[in-house]
Amino acid sequence: MAEEKTEPEGTPTTSGENVVLIGRKPIMNYVLACLTFFNSGAKQVTIKARGRAISRAVDTVELLRRAFVKDAALQKISIGTEQVERTEGQKSNVSTIEITLAKP
């Protein structure tokens, strides 16, 4: 479960559980990350995002289902809130989303 904590956003960060973390790169990067998981035999892939990247996460899932893995089903969509500490020590809340896609 090695996870690069140094780059929390920006790269298609992936952990042992087939997780693709959405950052600020072009959507196609994340679509490819998901595709790689499915093509290497994964039965399900989870797409996670927070804050403004949430709409990007939905874009990724929709593009993937529309164009690349048409038999992938939406297994679960959950939303939540995370507390993030800012540089000045203030805390603010950020919304999160997790979408799990599964192949039959």
Added chain:
Amino acid sequence: MAEEKTEPEGTPTTSGENVVLIGRKPIMNYVLACLTFFNSGAKQVTIKARGRAISRAVDTVELLRRAFVKDAALQKISIGTEQVERTEGQKSNVSTIEITLAKP
């Protein structure tokens, strides 16, 4: 339940089915629109958004559940794609989200 079709986004547009359409206004406007529905006796409210407003929709739901209607449960979250025609006649796809909140 008269619906202003002239402003598809930007105002807390509402239809007969307790729908709040998320646009570009401050999140608090949409939270208040949902609150108004619940306070007038509605048992469920659906929050809809597309494109970049999707993350705003999640923010609205989370703020509402965290601060205002703590007993509201997430009844359904669905995502999809809509075809939008641009001014030049080109078609492009835009992602959508629908979140339904229900009170017990």
